[in-house]
Amino acid sequence: MDQKSGQEVWDPDWIERSKLVEVEGVTLVSGTAENWSRLWAFAARPDDLLICTYPKAGTTWIQEIVDMVQHGGDPQKCARAPMQKRMPFIDLFLPKPMTSGLEDAEGMPSPRTMKTHLPAQLLPPSFWEQNCKIIYVARNAKDSAVSYFHFHRMNQGMPEPGNWDQFLEAFLVGKVACGSWFDHVRGWWEAKKWHPILYLFYEDMKEDPAREIQKVAQFLGIELTAPVLKRIVQHTTFESMKDNPMANYSTLPTFFLDQGVSPFMRKGVVGDWKVHFTVAQSERLDEICAQKLESSGLVFRTEP
Numbered sequence: 001m002d003q004k005s006g007q008e009v010w011d012p013d014w015i016e017r018s019k020l021v022e023v024e025g026v027t028l029v030s031g032t033a034e035n036w037s038r039l040w041a042f043a044a045r046p047d048d049l050l051i052c053t054y055p056k057a058g059t060t061w062i063q064e065i066v067d068m069v070q071h072g073g074d075p076q077k078c079a080r081a082p083m084q085k086r087m088p089f090i091d092l093f094l095p096k097p098m099t100s101g102l103e104d105a106e107g108m109p110s111p112r113t114m115k116t117h118l119p120a121q122l123l124p125p126s127f128w129e130q131n132c133k134i135i136y137v138a139r140n141a142k143d144s145a146v147s148y149f150h151f152h153r154m155n156q157g158m159p160e161p162g163n164w165d166q167f168l169e170a171f172l173v174g175k176v177a178c179g180s181w182f183d184h185v186r187g188w189w190e191a192k193k194w195h196p197i198l199y200l201f202y203e204d205m206k207e208d209p210a211r212e213i214q215k216v217a218q219f220l221g222i223e224l225t226a227p228v229l230k231r232i233v234q235h236t237t238f239e240s241m242k243d244n245p246m247a248n249y250s251t252l253p254t255f256f257l258d259q260g261v262s263p264f265m266r267k268g269v270v271g272d273w274k275v276h277f278t279v280a281q282s283e284r285l286d287e288i289c290a291q292k293l294e295s296s297g298l299v300f301r302t303e304p
């Protein structure tokens with residue numbers, strides 16, 4: 001901690017590209033796998049809210065929406081700290097001496113809102129036992145893969161992605177951090193049959209943000225007046241969030257997240273996959289998707 005600025009001081013040597021390690025057959029970054037027993041034993045509280053996503057589904061977007069809904073649409077209150085401090089990322093373990101999301105969560109007073117990228121079968125059991133509310137956001141596989149590829153390029157703590165073709169291969173077989181996208185979206189979809197889970201889609205949020213924000217408010221039992229709803233919509237547009245230092249991760253050092261390589265708030269659209277996928281790659285993903293999501297009732301849109 002820098003005494004003058006009160007800022008955490010990081011050393012570039014702490015950051016290195018992670019290896020992938022399997023936990024119960026799911027590939028996770030090594031920091032999460034090494035701390036598995038602590039994470040599994042995490043003590044959820046009944047009034048905890050958990051935001052779950054496969055990486056790049058719009059996690060930060062729904063986090064900012066939830067924070068605004070919880071704080072009456074007051075942007076000042078949502079500017080109290082960077083996102084990772086407002087809503088700890090429980091499965092993120094950065095090398096010591098940096099604090100982990102788990103420790104931040106443990107030290108946080110209730111009511112807490114936290115974030116995870118864990119698949120449903122790896123969620124610490126106390127979240128089920130305490131009947132915690134969960135908001136899940138899913139994004140179509142093609143845009144998720146593209147966004148995840150660029151995120152691997154810029155996040156110096158993620159495994160090396162290789163080139164696009166190599167990364168997509170790894171994504172399709174689920175050998176990337178957080179495992180298979182297909183298993184993730186399906187696992188959480190099944191879990192909502194027996195647990196209070198609000199399951200949202202990125203594409204729906206783009207189509208009609210006000211409608212989806214209302215679903216969040218209703219799920220949380222909060223009433224929004226028309227002007228508050230309007231303010232939340234405006235505050236959480238891609239353009240607003242791109243310029244918001246408390247939401248765009250610009251407070252993290254560039255030797256960790258190199259936003260010169262690719263910004264965290266990159267494009268924020270549906271359909272950017274068309275710039276990256278060949279026709280053959282797109283058809284292959286469609287085939288796997290049809291097979292993996294068969295008879296689940298889960299349907300994704302890939303067009304704006």
Ligand SMILES: Nc1ncnc2c1ncn2[C@@H]1O[C@H](COP(=O)(O)O)[C@@H](OP(=O)(O)O)[C@H]1O
Pocket residue numbers: 053054055056057058059060061143146147148150236237238239241264265266267268269272
């Ligand atoms: N307010 C917003 N509206 C639309 N997309 C947003 C957004 N805030 C973040 N995103 C997009 O969500 C993705 C990041 O997801 P996460 O927060 O889960 O890591 C990025 O996608 P792109 O890389 O396609 O631009 C980012 O641009």
Ligand SMILES: O=[N+]([O-])c1ccc(OS(=O)(=O)O)cc1
Pocket residue numbers: 055056059084089092151249252
């Ligand atoms: O706070 N962090 O260190 C942090 C936050 C978000 C993040 O992106 S994500 O896609 O892995 O959630 C990575 C690191």
